[in-house]
Amino acid sequence: MGVEGQDFEQEFQVVGTRPDRPDGIDKVTGRARFGADAYAPGMLHAVCVRSPHAHAKIRKIDASKAEAMPEVKAVVTRADFADGLTGEDWNILENVMAGEKALYDGHTVAAVAATTALAARDAAKLIEVDYEILPHVTDVDKAMAPDAPAIREGAADGSVPEGLHPNVVRYHESGHGDVEKGFAEADLVIEDSFVTEATHQGYIEPHACLAQLGSDGRGEVWCCTQGHFNVQKVCAALLGTESSQVRVTASEIGGGFGGKTAVFIEPVALALSKKTNRPVKLVMSRSEVFRATGPTSSTSMDIKIGMTKDGRITAGQGVFRLQGGAFPGAPMEFTAMCAFAPYNLENVHQVGYDVIANRPKQAAYRAPGSPMAAFAVESVIDELCNQLGLDPIDVRLKNASREGTKASYGPKFDRIGLVETLEEAKAHPHYSAPIGEGEGRGISCGFWFNHGGETAVSLALSEDGTAALSVGTPDIGGSRASMCQMVAEELGIPYDKVRTTIADTATLGYNEISHGSRVTYASGLAAIKASRDAVDKLCHRAAAKWGIDRDAVYWENGCAKPAGSNAGEFEPLPLEKITSKMGMTGGPIVGHYEATPEGAGVSFATHIVDANVDPETGQTSVSRYTVVQDAGKAIHPSYVEGQYQGGAAQGIGWALNEEYIYGEDGRLQNSGFLDYRIPVASDLPMIDTVIVEVPNPGHPYGVRGVGETSICPPLAAIANAVSNAAGVRLKQLPMSPPRILEALDDQANGRS
Amino acid sequence: MSMIHVRTTVNGDPQEFLCDPRETMLDVLRDRLALTGAKEGCGTGDCGACSITVDDRLVCSCLMLGAEADGKEISTIEGMADGEELHPLQAKFIEYAALQCGICTPGILVATKALLEKNPDPTETEVRYWLAGNLCRCTGYDKIIRAVMDTAAEMREDA
Numbered sequence: 001m002g003v004e005g006q007d008f009e010q011e012f013q014v015v016g017t018r019p020d021r022p023d024g025i026d027k028v029t030g031r032a033r034f035g036a037d038a039y040a041p042g043m044l045h046a047v048c049v050r051s052p053h054a055h056a057k058i059r060k061i062d063a064s065k066a067e068a069m070p071e072v073k074a075v076v077t078r079a080d081f082a083d084g085l086t087g088e089d090w091n092i093l094e095n096v097m098a099g100e101k102a103l104y105d106g107h108t109v110a111a112v113a114a115t116t117a118l119a120a121r122d123a124a125k126l127i128e129v130d131y132e133i134l135p136h137v138t139d140v141d142k143a144m145a146p147d148a149p150a151i152r153e154g155a156a157d158g159s160v161p162e163g164l165h166p167n168v169v170r171y172h173e174s175g176h177g178d179v180e181k182g183f184a185e186a187d188l189v190i191e192d193s194f195v196t197e198a199t200h201q202g203y204i205e206p207h208a209c210l211a212q213l214g215s216d217g218r219g220e221v222w223c224c225t226q227g228h229f230n231v232q233k234v235c236a237a238l239l240g241t242e243s244s245q246v247r248v249t250a251s252e253i254g255g256g257f258g259g260k261t262a263v264f265i266e267p268v269a270l271a272l273s274k275k276t277n278r279p280v281k282l283v284m285s286r287s288e289v290f291r292a293t294g295p296t297s298s299t300s301m302d303i304k305i306g307m308t309k310d311g312r313i314t315a316g317q318g319v320f321r322l323q324g325g326a327f328p329g330a331p332m333e334f335t336a337m338c339a340f341a342p343y344n345l346e347n348v349h350q351v352g353y354d355v356i357a358n359r360p361k362q363a364a365y366r367a368p369g370s371p372m373a374a375f376a377v378e379s380v381i382d383e384l385c386n387q388l389g390l391d392p393i394d395v396r397l398k399n400a401s402r403e404g405t406k407a408s409y410g411p412k413f414d415r416i417g418l419v420e421t422l423e424e425a426k427a428h429p430h431y432s433a434p435i436g437e438g439e440g441r442g443i444s445c446g447f448w449f450n451h452g453g454e455t456a457v458s459l460a461l462s463e464d465g466t467a468a469l470s471v472g473t474p475d476i477g478g479s480r481a482s483m484c485q486m487v488a489e490e491l492g493i494p495y496d497k498v499r500t501t502i503a504d505t506a507t508l509g510y511n512e513i514s515h516g517s518r519v520t521y522a523s524g525l526a527a528i529k530a531s532r533d534a535v536d537k538l539c540h541r542a543a544a545k546w547g548i549d550r551d552a553v554y555w556e557n558g559c560a561k562p563a564g565s566n567a568g569e570f571e572p573l574p575l576e577k578i579t580s581k582m583g584m585t586g587g588p589i590v591g592h593y594e595a596t597p598e599g600a601g602v603s604f605a606t607h608i609v610d611a612n613v614d615p616e617t618g619q620t621s622v623s624r625y626t627v628v629q630d631a632g633k634a635i636h637p638s639y640v641e642g643q644y645q646g647g648a649a650q651g652i653g654w655a656l657n658e659e660y661i662y663g664e665d666g667r668l669q670n671s672g673f674l675d676y677r678i679p680v681a682s683d684l685p686m687i688d689t690v691i692v693e694v695p696n697p698g699h700p701y702g703v704r705g706v707g708e709t710s711i712c713p714p715l716a717a718i719a720n721a722v723s724n725a726a727g728v729r730l731k732q733l734p735m736s737p738p739r740i741l742e743a744l745d746d747q748a749n750g751r752s
Numbered sequence: 753m754s755m756i757h758v759r760t761t762v763n764g765d766p767q768e769f770l771c772d773p774r775e776t777m778l779d780v781l782r783d784r785l786a787l788t789g790a791k792e793g794c795g796t797g798d799c800g801a802c803s804i805t806v807d808d809r810l811v812c813s814c815l816m817l818g819a820e821a822d823g824k825e826i827s828t829i830e831g832m833a834d835g836e837e838l839h840p841l842q843a844k845f846i847e848y849a850a851l852q853c854g855i856c857t858p859g860i861l862v863a864t865k866a867l868l869e870k871n872p873d874p875t876e877t878e879v880r881y882w883l884a885g886n887l888c889r890c891t892g893y894d895k896i897i898r899a900v901m902d903t904a905a906e907m908r909e910d911a
Contacts, residue, residue: 024846027854028838030789030829034855037788117779118772202889204793204801205855254791254855255889286794477852477890638849642891646852649892673798673887681883681893 005532008633008695008702014488015701018638019495021481023252032252035208035224040279043210044073045117046272047124048265048282049110050292051102054136054358054666055151058102058129061110065126071119074275075127077110081271082240089237091327095361096238096267102131103151103326104358105667106291108264113272113280136358136666140323141300143167143357151326151356167356172333174409175317175349179304182315182347186306190383193302194376196715196733197659198295198323201365202650202678205254207293208283211269215277217241219270221248226260226474227513232505238267239274246270249504250474257650258364259294261513290671295660296365297322297330301376303339307384311395315347316340316408320373323355324362330354331362334369334449337409338712339377341447342396342418342604344405358666364515366647367448367708371654371715375733378444378716383729392443392720393426396606400445417630417694418445418604424690425606430626435610439623440725442609446712450600450705451516452698455523456509459487459530459591463583465576467491467534469527470503472511473519477642477707482520482635483527486701490531492558493575509594517705520635521600521696526593528700534591541585542573599698600705605629607648607713611721615744618737620656620722626688632696632704643706645687651714653679655722659734760821762787763831771818777811778802780818781828789829789858793887800886803859804828810866812885829858832865841865841903848899852890860886864900872908876901 026032063075078097085093093099098109110127114120135149142148143165150166159171183189209223219241225231228250236243253260269282284293300321306314318339324330332352340348385392400422405413425431425443435441458470469487473479484498491498512518539553542560546553552567553560559572582589610624627644634640657677661669670676695702715733722740723729728747732739755770762785769784776795781787781804790813793799797812804813805827806820832839841861844850851857860883867874867882874882879900880893888896 018849020846021849023854024851025838025842027851027857028842028845028861029833030787030858032854033788034791036782036792039783039786116772117783118774203853203855204799204887204889205791205853206793252855253853254793255853257889283792286796286799478849636849638895639852642849642852642895645892645894646890650889672796673794674796678887678889679892680885680887681880681897682877683884684880684893686897687892687894 006700012489014485014495015635016637018636019481019485021478022484022499023480034205034252034254036283038210038222038251040210043279043281044113044115044272044276045120046111046113046269046280046282047120048108048268048288049112049124049127049129050288051098051107051109052105052667053102053131053133054105054138055134056102056131057134058098058100058109059132060130062128063110066112066123069114069119069123071114071116072112072123073115073278074113074272075110076268076271076275080275081238081267085237092234092263093238095327096264104360106288106360108268108292111268111272113276138357138359138662138666140298140321140355140357143323143355144321144353151358155328155356168353169328169356170354172336172352174336176406177347179315179317179347179349183306185314187309188384188388189304189306190380191304192380192731194379194731196299196372196375198298199654199658200290200294200676201257201259203255203257203259206284206286206289207265209266209269210279210281211266211273212279213239213270213274215274217245219246221246221266221270222251223248223266224251224253224260226253226256226476226515228474229472229505229510230513231263231266234263235267235270239270247504247506250502253474253476256476257366258368258515261515262293262363264293286673287671290676291668292360294363295360297324297362299372301372303376303380305380305384307388309388311388311390311398313343313345313399316343316345318350318377320350321353321355322369323357323359325359326356327361328354328356329362331369335373338370338447339373340408342401342445343399343408344401345408348408366650366711370446370448370712371651374444374446374712375715375719379719379729382442382720393422393431396445397422413602415694415697416602416604417692420692420694421604421606421628421630424692425608425628428608428626428628428690430608430624430688438725439610439612440721440723442611442717442720442724444607444713444716444720446605446709448517448603448709448712450521450603451518452522452597452600453512453516453518454510454596455526456511456594457523457526457530458508459534461534461579461589463580465493465579466497467493469498469500470507471500471523471527472503472508473514473523474502476514478636478639479519481639482524485635486524486527487531490528490535491575492556517707518600521699521703521705522597524635524703525597525699529593530591533593534589537589538575538578541578541582544585546570599696601632601696601698603630603704603706603709605709605713607717609717609721611718611725613722613725613740618740620735620740622652622685622718625685626690627710628690628692629706629709630692630694630704631706632699633693633702634691635703637691640691640706641689644689644710647710648687648714649679649684651711652684652718654733655715655718656734657736756819758819758822760824760826762826763828773819775818776814777816777818777821778813781813787828787830791855791858793855800863801856801859803862803886805862805866810863829862832861839865840907844899844903848895850891850895850899856886856888860888860896868904868907872904874904
């Protein structure tokens with residue numbers, strides 16, 4: 001399905017070049033204002049009081065000692081929020097401020113606002129909470145076992161089959177064909193189980209907001225978020241006011257990766273502001289970020305794949321159990337649906353379980369659910385290749401999904417670029433480079449759906465012939481540059497004549513969160529359409545000036561021109577000549593686009609990794625890394641490469657180091673960057689990138705989102721490299737030194 | 753608790769303030785001096801987003817007390833450019849797309865400037881180890897390292 005006005009062969013002037021980002025100087029001089037950089041006159045500072053218990057009934061909260069401090073202006077608890085909420089609104093409120101029970105270590109139970117941050121911290125310590133400690137569970141398999149404590153009776157929806165533990169809250173099943181028949185056709189069937197630990201998105205900027213809410217229900221919020229329109233909606237619901245009365249402005253955002261799609265502190269700051277009639281600033285500490293926001297699901301997965309001697313996959317089957325914290329929502333259906341998506345399978349079946357446990361509510365993390373699936377499935381494929389003596393890229397090419405393939409999750413694929421990434425990977429010098437002593441090479445493919453979503457933009461032309469684009473999708477990684485490029489391309493004006501602003505919620509229609517790799521696709525598509533709307537208006541003005549029909553005018557290189565000699569002889573009319581007179585020729589010229597684009601275009605990648613494993617220490621180092629990914633069309637190649645490199649780096653952390661470690665007491669034991677170690681500069685090699693461009697039929701230039709697919713292959717590719725280096729299959733992430741030593745030890749003792 | 757009176761110099765400007773003995777230098781810069789370029793990513797000296805120099809020594813301002821600034825020369829990201837003229841590192845970071853979200857960028861720039869003042873010709877490994885205390889979650893460090901290496905080479909040529 002194509003979109004109107006599409007031309008993949010066009011010669012681009014601005015798209016595909018690498019201009020400096022428009023916010024570059026702000027970002028390198030310290031001038032850019034992030035979440036915690038806002039201050040207001042009379043502002044109070046707030047601190048949350050959090051449960052130290054994994055699961056506990058809240059008997060009583062006594063704030064009298066805190067309230068006796070002269071600096072303290074207000075304390076809020078659950079009673080200060082709307083009641084009678086249902087569905088997801090109730091779930092969000094329950095997570096933002098605990099009701100009857102604290103459901104995880106770090107769950108907010110109260111908050112205090114004081115005249116200084118130090119006083120607020122002191123006051124939080126004086127708030128006495130009387131807890132009745134309840135039995136807890138944090139592990140996914142244990143949470144499903146018959147003897148597990150039920151965290152929330154009645155949380156399961158209608159999808160869950162009878163007889164499962166009440167902690168299983170959602171169930172998914174999909175696939176096609178007959179897997180048993182497929183396994184019978186195979187020459188080799190491998191069945192294995194895999195485990196991944198929860199990881200955190202690890203954005204360097206903690207959640208922060210500045211909020212004000214009056215007794216008239218009118219409020220303002222400044223916050224770092226991936227989706228300020230969603231913040232507006234959630235805050236209105238939780239405070240019992242109306243969406244349009246809460247104006248939310250998105251600050252610069254210091255990383256999100258999915259973790260800033262959720263709402264945590266903004267409603268709390270608003271509640272405190274309402275009580276005090278003063279602006280309230282709330283900034284999380286790093287420890288709070290780890291304990292109460294973010295993480296991914298932890299998983300437990302069983303995979304079975306059959307293959308013929310010549311490398312054809314005859315059947316694939318997967319069971320995916322995801323623990324998503326104390327609330328429904330672990331993305332197990334994405335795990336299930338992505339697992340076999342790279343392959344054209346006649347027989348495939350996948351089952352997913354969403355399991356609740358006493359941990360923070362999981363949040364999206366870059367292609368939520370997909371990297372874990374790839375780890376499990378691509379590990380088994382690697383093992384099949386090893387045992388059958390087949391080349392891992394050839395096997396993947398043989399089975400690769402192509403245009404017209406019935407996807408493992410149902411629909412037929414449109415034009416896709418998996419084969420092209422595999423061919424580029426095979427031809428890359430990395431793949432033919434010799435493998436060193438003690439080193440292993442790993443390959444993996446990865447898949448993500450990508451997303452469109454509700455989008456509204458506005459493009460105002462100025463008298464001097466420049467253009468101001470307003471979008472509603474926070475710029476997480478340089479998207480303002482690509483927006484300016486697309487508008488400049490369409491209007492035919494220089495890149496630096498366009499300015500892109502992330503507009504607040506009062507300025508534009510609803511915009512979905514910056515998630516699903518949707519910004520360059522959906523806001524980009526909208527920017528192009530809004531430009532074309534503006535061009536249409538410019539052509540109307542030119543036609544009126546020349547006294548000819550609109551249809552006899554076309555737009556080229558920034559000018560209105562008569563279409564052929566029949567239209568009459570007129571000098572091309574440049575944009576600024578039209579805009580300079582627009583006040584007298586019909587008024588301001590503004591282009592618009594509001595829609596829910598649905599042609600996001602799925603995306604595939606293939607990664608190649610070389611890793612060294614030290615058998616003495618179990619330490620792994622990644623020595624070479626190559627990302628090959630389909631971008632559809634790279635608007636700003638440097639930022640596309642940046643997404644590829646960043647996804648690979650996060651994948652390296654997930655594969656080798658990062659994990660949530662819970663003690664027997666259900667408390668998180670590593671809630672800081674010292675003990676939760678994300679990759680540092682000295683851990684990583686340069687990360688080579690290859691941008692494949694197989695146009696997406698759903699975008700005027702062929703753009704596909706690139707942010708998420710880049711984290712899908714690394715866990716598997718690194719696991720395959722490490723397994724090939726160590727000579728033993730690693731089935732649990734992270735592959736930290738103790739786990740590698742244990743695997744080597746098991747193998748030496750014949751236990752693997 | 754009574755406040756401490758501090759006299760110091762920040763980016764060449766004489767500054768005078770009162771602070772609580774528990775306030776960090778980062779708190780003072782941000783909340784008292786309105787210099788919000790240094791960021792708090794962790795508050796425990798692990799992420800480097802709050803990097804500043806104190807008498808030319810690179811420190812995490814979250815690990816230093818505001819009171820310790822007395823009599824010192826403090827430099828922050830706000831003092832890195834010379835008026836309109838960016839420091840070569842700042843210009844190169846933009847040119848190389850060596851930042852995505854930009855929250856770690858001030859700290860990384862302050863840290864690399866300190867590196868190049870000590871060692872104008874660092875190897876890639878030296879740059880990587882020097883920056884091991886500055887976390888970046890977006891870029892995978894690739895473009896950052898390239899920007900630093902290339903700036904160092906250009907600065908040596910210009911020297």
